[in-house]
Amino acid sequence: MRQAAFAYDAERPVLKDVSFEVQAGDFVGVVGPNGSGKSTLLDLIDGVLAPGSGAVLVNGRPTREYRRRDIAREVALVPQHFALEFDLTVRDVVEMGAYCRGAECSPAAAASAALGKLGIAELAERRFPELSGGEKQMAVLAQALVQNAGVLLLDEPASSLDVSHQLALFELLKQLNADGLTVICVLHDLNLALTYFDRLLVLAEGGVAAWGPAEEALSPEVLEAVYGVRALVHHHAGRTFLTFSPRRSSQPRERGRVHLVCGGGTGSSLMRELTDRGYEVSAGVLNALDSDEVTGRELGLSMAVEAPFSPVGDDAHAENLRLMADADLVVLSDVPLGHGNVRNLEAVRAALARGAQVWVLEGLLDGDHTGAAVSLRDTAARFFADEQAVLAELSRLPRPPAV
Amino acid sequence: MTDVERPARVSRAAREGWSGLALAAGISLVCLIVSLAFGPVSLSPAQLWHDLLAGPGSHTATAIIFWQIRAPRVVLAFLVGAALAVAGVILQDLFLNPLTDPYVTGVSSGAALGATIAIVAGLAGGLWLTGLALVGGLGTLLLVWTAARRRGRIDVYVLLLAGVSASYLLSAIITVLMIRANDDLGAILYWLLGSFSGRTWTDVETALFAVPFMIVPLFFTKEMNILLQGEKRALELGVDVERTKRVLVVTAAILTAIAVSVAGIIAFVGLIIPHLVRLMVGPNHRRVLPFSLLMGAALMGIADLVSRTLLAPTEIPVGVVTTFIGAPVFIYLLRRGRRT
Structure with a gap:
């Protein structure tokens, strides 16, 4: 299927100047904010709507030149909402998909084949209005498969499915795609889009914001521009996934700077929480590839970093002191202390000596293998039971205490 | 539902195809004979x-009653009921609303206005009355259809309000015509009430024009089934929705107009029969x-029988x-509809 530039103009344009081309056998996801014209795009490809200007081509031929029956043999659509009040059986409904094929196939045989392929043969004689939302979705998918079209369009097929049925559906679509079906699927869940689709089309404000391989199309820059949220790309166990923060990264940090002394994952949630709340966060000294270091890198924090599994060296220590000097507040997580990172305690004492505010999680003392931390009890450092107490105290203060 | 029950229901559904139809035809035949x-x-x-x-x-007395009086009106009743x-x-189907009928949509009133104009203009004989009833019915349907259409969908509430408003407006016009037409008042009133009394074979000939239009929808059963899912889905499945709707709307308007032109306004048959049949x-x-x-024909035959025997020799329209x-x-169907 080829698709040229088109624009759709009603009283208010839903899609303006959208151009992209899908090759036969592609597996394409379409994402975009609410109202970005995703469903309209599907209706245009299916020829239900005609472009106001430009052209939509299916197999190189403009959709408006097709008769309805002929385009239904090329493009099948699974709508987001499907209403049928009348008391037809699932088999009756699925057989309707054969309408466009005329006498070339037996509707009963095609329906049985489609129901079997989707593993819902047992629904055949049930009454359609009595089905659950997910079952209806599968029945309508079967109806679309009976059309035997080369292109399958789906409009948010996952929205009424629980997680196991979502995964089953996308695996099924993958399999149909492997058998040669071109799939174009509108969906909301960006992580599902990232996991399953080869290529993604990102629509925003009636235009194409990105179009290409999934991970490129959903870069944090695109997501920030399109959705206005801060997106973080994580790699875990061979999968790529996204998490989101409400704040835009371009927003100035008004709330002050916090330096975290952490490691081994003890500081990750504070890093995220403080960043989301608008603090400028720094950390150190962390070993490269330490899970806190990975999180800090994803969040784009300033950090003093030492080589993996190495004790804190002079350069990293100096950087740590510099970061601490810029901070309004230093927080020590309950990181285990050993000879490798005990030098961070030295940096904290230097800060205390300067009169800086230092907050310590009680847990630090439990994981201290050097015996050095207990001496903080005799300083101006304040102790907190857990992270929640730290965050509660911070939100009580208008700004972190100045140095 | 258990697995044991399911095959039984399927085979029953399959049998209903022909044996059920034969049963309905048999009932109609019995109603015809009765x-x-x-009388x-x-x-x-x-x-x-x-x-x-x-x-x-x-020329025996009973043969004259049978051939000149009874047979034409009974055949006419059956044809009108079916139409x-x-x-x-x-x-x-087209309005996707089970509470629609030719009466609620204003088609009957439009046809009635056309027929009234024909009577007032002295054109009551022959095809003029049928033709004007047709134009009135079709025009009203298009008017109501256009009013109820919002971005390719029929708004049911607007439809019902527009249909009822149109009915009132047309009735008002008919009333004005009746006041102006002293001589024809009785003819118009009698005709408006709906009756098969005194109908002749000429009327039956007019009604026979409805037969081909009763057959037309049988060629559109697939399209009509698919349209139960709404117009957009029908488009997606490859149905030429606009063409199908045009053919069916015109067919329905012609059937209604022919029925109204030979028998006046007969309410509720077009509403209840499809409902009962779906059940x-x-x-x-x-x-x-x-x-x-078949059931429309049978019911109308029986209704006509009641109309001429219940208070005989006086006829109830x-x-x-x-x-x-x-x-x-x-009213029962309305309440039932609200529950589901």
């Missing part, structure tokens, strides 16, 4: 058979259409009889 036999002068089955074989040229029922099926055989049009045709039967059923 309608022909009973102010009742005929025994033997007399009925004898008169039928004697042919229209026979209204088929029109009802079509309109309920009996399900929503598949391959069954709904022929069943509605058949439109009054169908309203007596139809209104309670309509």
Whole structure:
């Protein structure tokens, strides 16, 4: 299927100047904010709507030149909402998909084949209005498969499915795609889009914001521009996934700077929480590839970093002191202390000596293998039971205490 | 539902295809015979058979009653009943609303206005009345259809309000015409009430024009089934929706107009018959259409029989009889519809 530039103009344009081309056998996801014209795009490809200007081509031929029956043999659509009040059986409904094929196939045989392929043969004689939302979705998918079209369009097929049925559906679509079906699927869940689709089309404000391989199309820059949220790309166990923060990264940090002394994952949630709340966060000294270091890198924090599994060296220590000097507040997580990172305690004492505010999680003392931390009890450092107490105290203060 | 029950239901559904249809045809035939036999002068089955074989040229008293009075009105009642029922099926589908009928959508009133104009203008004979009823019915349907259409979808509330408003407006115009036309007042009033009294073979000939239009929808059963999912889905599945709708709307309007032009306004038949048939055989049009045709004919035959025998020798207009039967059923269906 080829698709040229088109624009759709009603009283208010839903899609303006959208151009992209899908090759036969592609597996394409379409994402975009609410109202970005995703469903309209599907209706245009299916020829239900005609472009106001430009052209939509299916197999190189403009959709408006097709008769309805002929385009239904090329493009099948699974709508987001499907209403049928009348008391037809699932088999009756699925057989309707054969309408466009005329006498070339037996509707009963095609329906049985489609129901079997989707593993819902047992629904055949049930009454359609009595089905659950997910079952209806599968029945309508079967109806679309009976059309035997080369292109399958789906409009948010996952929205009424629980997680196991979502995964089953996308695996099924993958399999149909492997058998040669071109799939174009509108969906909301960006992580599902990232996991399953080869290529993604990102629509925003009636235009194409990105179009290409999934991970490129959903870069944090695109997501920030399109959705206005801060997106973080994580790699875990061979999968790529996204998490989101409400704040835009371009927003100035008004709330002050916090330096975290952490490691081994003890500081990750504070890093995220403080960043989301608008603090400028720094950390150190962390070993490269330490899970806190990975999180800090994803969040784009300033950090003093030492080589993996190495004790804190002079350069990293100096950087740590510099970061601490810029901070309004230093927080020590309950990181285990050993000879490798005990030098961070030295940096904290230097800060205390300067009169800086230092907050310590009680847990630090439990994981201290050097015996050095207990001496903080005799300083101006304040102790907190857990992270929640730290965050509660911070939100009580208008700004972190100045140095 | 258990697995044991399921195959039984399937085979029953399969049997309903032909044996059910044969049953409906049998019921209609019985109704036809009963309608022909009973009346102010009742005929025994033997007399009925004898008169039928004697042919229209026979001059015995019962043969004259049979051929000149009873047969034309009974045949006419059956044709009108079938036409209204088929029109009802079509309109309920197109509006995707089971409470639609030729009466609610204003089509009957439009046809009535056309016919009234024909009577007032002295054109009551022949095809003028039918033609004007047709134009009135079709025009009203298009008007209501356009008013209720919002971005390719029919708004049911607007539809019902527009249909009822149109009915009132047209009735008002008819009333004005009646006041202005002293001489024809009786003719118009009698005709508006709906009756088969005094109808002749000429009227039957007019009604026979409806037969091909009762057959047209049978070629659109697949499209009508698919349209139950809404117009957009029908488009997606490859149905030429606009063409199908045009054909069906015109068919329904012609059927209604022909029915109204020969028998006046007979309410509720087009509403109830499709409903009852769906309850009996399900929503598949391959069954709904022929069943509605047969049951519409049978019901109208019986309604006409009641109209001429209940208070004999006085006749109750058949439109009054169908309203007596139809209104309670309509209210029952409304309540039932709200529950589901």
